[in-house]
Amino acid sequence: MHRRDFIRMLGAGATGLSVMPYVSGPYFQGTPHTETDIVIFGGGAGGLCAGLQAARLGAEVVILEPSPWVGGMITAAGVSALDGNKHGAGGGLVHTFREELVAHYGSYDALETGWISLYNYEPHVGQAILDRWVSSEDNLTVLHGVAATGYERTAQHRRRISITPVDDCYLPANCQESERTLTCRIFIDATEYGDGLPLAGIPYRLGRESRDEYGEVPAPAEPDMHMQDLTYAATLVRDPEGTPLPVADTDRARWDFFACSTTADCENPDSDYLGHDVHSWERFITYAALPNDKYLLNWPHHANDYPVSEAFFEDPFYRKKQLRMAKQHTIQFLRYMQTELDHPEWQLATDEYPTEDHLPPIPYIRESRRMVNNSVMTLEDVVPTHDNPRAPIQPDAIAVGDYFIDHHHARHHLPPDCRLNEDYPDNAPFQVPASVFVPDIEDPCVLVGEKSIAVTHIVNGCTRLQPVVMLMGQALGVMAAHAVHDDCAPADVSTGRIQHDLIDAGCPLYIVYDITPDHDLFEPVQRLAQAGILRDDDPTELDPDAPLPASWAARWCDRADLSEAIAAPGADQPLRYNDVRAPLLNALNEDSDVVSRADFVAALHTVTNAE
Template sequence: MKKNVVNLISLPIILVLALAFLWNCKQETEIKADSNTADIIIYGGTSAAVIAAVEAKKSGKSVIVVSPDKHLGGLSSGGLGFTDTGDKSVIGGLAREFYHRVWQHYNTDVAWKWQPKEEYGNKGQGTPAMDGENRTMWIFEPHVAEKVFENLIEEYEIRVDRDEWLNRENGVEMADGKIVSITTLSGKTYTGKMFLDTTYEGDLMATAGVSYHVGREGRDVYGEEWNGVQTGVLHHGHWFESDISPYITPNDPSSGLLPRVSDEHPGEKYSGDDKIQAYCFRTCMTNHDPNRVPFPKPEGYDPMQYELLGRVFDTGWDGWFNKFDIIPNHKTDTNNHGPFSSDNIGMNYEYPEGSYKRRKEIIKEHEQYQKGLLWFVANDPRVPENIRLEMSKWGLSKDEFIDNDNWPHQIYVREARRMIGEFVMTENELLKKRPTPNSVGMGSYTMDSHNIQRYIKEDGFVQNEGDIGVSTNGPYAISYGSLVPKKDECTNLLVPVCVSSSHIAFGSIRMEPVFMILGQSAAAAATMAIDEGIAVQDVKYEMLSKSLLEKGQILK
């Protein structure tokens, strides 16, 4: 009898414990499910991603950065340290805060490891590199930029999930014109109220079904002068000034083409195409022996790939070192210069729409090409002795990109997809021929496109095409409408990098400070859309502009 009583008393206790266990399991499952949920989901690891995330947190929103990259900052931390800024007075808000923090770093003794601060020449673009008056610094080493970005992430306690790649086949769930969630190749699903695509490629935008364009529009599409094929337009020093044969045996077409020359017709002048401006790596070099790593000879090196450059040297051309732009500690941000240089012309056309596998192949080919180019100039007897001997004093910087054999972890994606959104920025807005509605930031850099193709002229000699440099004649406004898709396509996505613009307009907008500016403005707009429960296209501009001005953004 006593035993039965004990069992009857124990039964409710067991049931309570079982229910409590099940409840805890349910709660844990819900917490686990909610752990990948935030007000704002940012896809990408660029400078725009970090700045947008900081703005979201400062505005009181939860945010997760879903980054395919392991290193944050994109090109800003990937070698582009000689910043393309234009008029620095229109760089405000958190973008200016980034350059202020760089300035703070270089005002410490520990920053100057390889040279005294007073020895640094302080050369910048338009202003001194270290601008004491404005407490900003525009020229910096890659690892310093990355540290500033990482400090911002840590300071604002921002969650970053790295090495997470969007499933581009079916990784975007849509409902009622909104993105509900995104899923990565690892199987993680992220749910949010608002989404930002801050990648250079525009993968989230494209997978969500938003309209976009790849390549150059014909001149007539938007009534522009500088769009489309530009044969015969030679704006910079990146063209063949001398008559150089593209054939293996000079002037003998039957001998075959040299590598990296196209035998296709370049297209009718001003016509559109699906070709994009050349990519390269912005290499960080040094001639300071204690920190120098000799240029590696890449596996499969083929000197014939650089025969065209040898023929350029034969003409007496001596501009090889003209874009070894000096950054602190005896280092460079080395960019393309001349008719045959680090720009791997014509080898990136498949990149914007390519699979991850295909993109990796293209990136590897660019790395092989550029490493071979450096080895060729430093070692090959085909190169004039004075240039070869000087180049052999240079190498990669031992203390940069240390987990990638001192090679930049980010290729320079100068252009990929460009959204076709609520408003399309064109050269007409940049040149102030037409007013720009609803400014959310400003640009000012030259409309700049690198070469797009290397072809054979009618006279049988080789030439480059696509290199354009046209002044905007002062700063210009960038429209909020260029950050948002058409309303009937998606109502909770903002795109501050692959902005809605023509090819030639993007040639100016595509600068890293501008991406940071637009990243902040996009996050501020996303915050307002959440608070008001409205589509991003319905954000009241009067309220947005007031908020942006309070945050230090410069709109006009």
Template sequence: MKITWFFFLSLLFALGACRGPQSSNTKEVDVLIIGGGASGSMAGIQSARMGAETLIAEKGPWLGGMLTSAGVSAIDGNHKLPSGLWAEFRQKLYDYYGGPDSVSTGWVSHVLFEPSVGANILKSMADAEPKLELSFNTSLVSLEKNEEGWTVLVDGPRGSQTIQTKVIIDGTELGDVAAMAGIPYDVGMDSRYETGEEIAPEEGNDIVQDLTYVAVLKDYGEGRDKTIKKPENYDPSPFFCTCAHECDEDTAGNKLWDCDYMMEYGRLPKDKFMINWPIRGNDYYVNVVEMGPEERAEALANAKWFTRCYIYYLQTELGFTNLGIADDEFPTSDGFPLIAYHRESRRIKGKVRFTVNDLARPFSQETALYRTGIAVGDYPIDHHHSRYPDQSQVPYLHFYPVPSYTLPLGALIPKDTENFIVAEKSISVTNIVNGTTRLQPVCMLIGQAAGTLASLAVQQGVTPADVPVRQVQSHLIADGAYIMPYSDVNVEKKYWEDVQKIGATGILKGEGKNIGWSNVTLFYPDSVMTANALRDGLKDIAPGFNFNSHEEILTIEEGVNTAFSLSRYMNPNIQPEISNEDISMIWQEMGWGEMQPHVSITRAQMAVLLNRIVEPFSSVEVDLQGLYKKEKKNLSFNKSLALRRFI
């Protein structure tokens, strides 16, 4: 009996000794972000700013992903949509280099920077948040769902660590966390019969976009020879016709640029050059998404070898011998970026799937996903498939024209998995749409939205799918993030918030246009407000509201009376707190001068009246499909029944 008790006590002691180190190496956080890329970095910063205890676990030593670690430090798109954390990051680049002109060094972008500078800026932004912890060189080992959220095992510099978190955000480059969590996803091209996209192929396939192992070269000065060692099995033929050197455009099948001008494409500050050239350059086809770690590493090593061959070609065939691999950019032994640039990854099956139809014609779909927008973009649909061996299987999607757009919140939320948010390129979009949502500013804004959603879910004790759409959007707007892609009403306009909110209700709609490389959706704030446009906008949110106007162009008096009448219709038990005197003061604050009742009212002015008097954005919730939750009324109101009249 004594032996038995001794054995039992010894066992308890041993178990306690085992548990001691585990408990000291266990951490609890509100939000865990796995992957500190463009999305993950911004998700962490936003989540922490909103009060959630947040941890970013990043596999490498830098934040930023494609922005920094992959070397794609030329920002594509959103130059006229300076939204949220993207705008903040851009301003810090301006401050560091000396203004907008100092980063407009190449012709592919208005914003180019050294990757190491971008990484330092992101690190400083993250370090400024006391509720944000960074864990670099940390890999995911396992994760398990539990009643309170997730139990996650990671392996980092301090060994294995168990993390208990309420919400996970997948910020990885290829959606590896979502896959480990068992979330269904798609890889490759979708069938047009599945998505309803006419430009999609008839049959789906597993073809993904080319990836690129980018390089950053530095000008070491005239007369310097920085030619690298000839790569093993070097073959120059894949690079013929990369610029106007060996062949003409008919032979190349592409527009060819002068070779010197080509090199200016990705010119960075301080005489550095981003090598990420799509025309017979260093794009490389391989589908690594479903590969295991060893197979993936070997495939990416081949992509790096291909870029090394391209560098050797530039130096020996085109004469750029003074351009060598930058020795002061990346913390790697060979001077190459830390990771490859992946243009495509898994795409989860989310609460909604954003198609090119939703993007190109947002106001004419059965759903109204634009009403749930959380991240804006304006880059064309740009697919890289030039290195795929069989071009007959690939539809031509190069710069397919679309307007600027807003991405729906439901694309970040898995269909059936709670307390999980997906960011970066693994959101619920079609293969075609990924050609524009993959761009750096959009991914940064996706991250900001993901961090907002996660923090609100933690605060309210609900799963992300149950956080009201309008709450997420309101927080984003408060932080200067666009939810509607109206480039003709920038954030500096005093009525910007009014236009954003009324635009998201659909009462006043913009017009999408593709103008060359410029994709816009215009609100036309200074145009007159027409009765037809207002009548069309009210039919969903207030279907029983009988709006009549004797004239097609509304006056300020009619606009005020209509707003008060609509407020009474939509909120019959709530007395509007705003008076005519208040409206007159608003007119003065906006710089519109004295109110003149019989002057035509502009669209911007009507947006202000609707937002301030009716408040439809906050009073009528929408679901993740963009459909109104409020039961529609069958009452009929005429503007003559206005609660107040402007005199």
């Protein structure tokens, strides 16, 4: 079936997006089965980027998104303040997204409204950007309001995916509306919860691993089911004429938990007893300030974080109930802000989301089911050795991140004798290897993304953030598109080929903060890192116009088997033009006596690329 006929059959419109919040009627009245190259279950930050990248490489892609919006964390969950991967660490679609935000708001300075992020924006603005991206891709179809509920192997390289309306997903299989199916070459689980893992028979875990399992010293002695809280975020707007939400005595009874969320209501601001510093109201309300006098309510201390358990992931009825309660918890905190803290001017924004309650369509899920394979990413993969400025190099790197190991647990704020204590070392800019996407099961048709990649509970704290998930999504898209083209298993796609395409797409595989994707040195730096010439002991900023230390030149030439190209000057001296020999000499610009870092990197790339 031709793709455009497929879209008409689904009643989804020319762009692949329904005009209504959910695909309904016409979808379930058409042909019950069709084929595509790639099915992505989940159109969140990672799933959408995977779909866009695969479509741009020629694959036909269908995204199944249960909610009315694509984007996941960055729009549909309302977490409209990008965490980490600043400057040159945020390339690819992350960079494009930030640039389009700048085009809307006028400057990067206009995005620095809150102190939690350099990139703050209104969710509906982000959603409009993503909608434009989707509508521009003829090979990409997004179906809203549906979920994958079945996974069947029909041939060695073919999988049949059953699709059900989201409301029916809570019913027993024999009570669900008649399913429709898609047959695909590659199935990607990019859901917020890891709901595709049990469908495809992929081993997974929830909670924390034991200390002995992966040698992570800060892990607990025994495995347990502690996992990060979810948050039902809210977008607020300042209205000087605002009035408080109605408050009953039963509401006030729930507010004890909120005490010490700020100094405005805290009898004992002892950080040792509380487990966190207590911030002022001003500090709180500027934390995630958004443009146009709005605010992202996603405060980590005694506020709207909401604990989850194993049943939340495994029992759909329980999940639905808990999500209702998480919403109520956020509304209770808003009542507390308006009444107890005496700030009725902060109201729910009514112009952000396509929901009746004006809350985001989905919650912010920090931790989900996590795949278990033989290449689980552990603490030693994100913590630097010796005094290096980076974590150890991953030869098969396909994405980068730099956020600290950030875990949200309401249990952190219990009294000291019953508190959940987690004390982790400082991590550093890190690389994500391609192996975290690939299950060990004998299935050449499935990949895993979002927060369900093969990482430990600890490492999830730094791989779960929006930019790194988006970059991982692009890598998934490249891997899946090549697997389709070559009719092979994703694991058999050459890592070098994936890395090459990602660099061409402006995705950094090695963080150098002052070399952004639009910089002339972006490709030279990335290719030199790919070749193993730039490593974990090299700086995270290049300062391109500065003189190059001779010790750097000698180290890099040694790694490139060009040690004869550099004379042996003092290690602390700047490299001079007269110290350089062929073949590097011919590639340098003789603009001054001292060689700049930019000129040397460009010359080294030219020479090593030619060889």
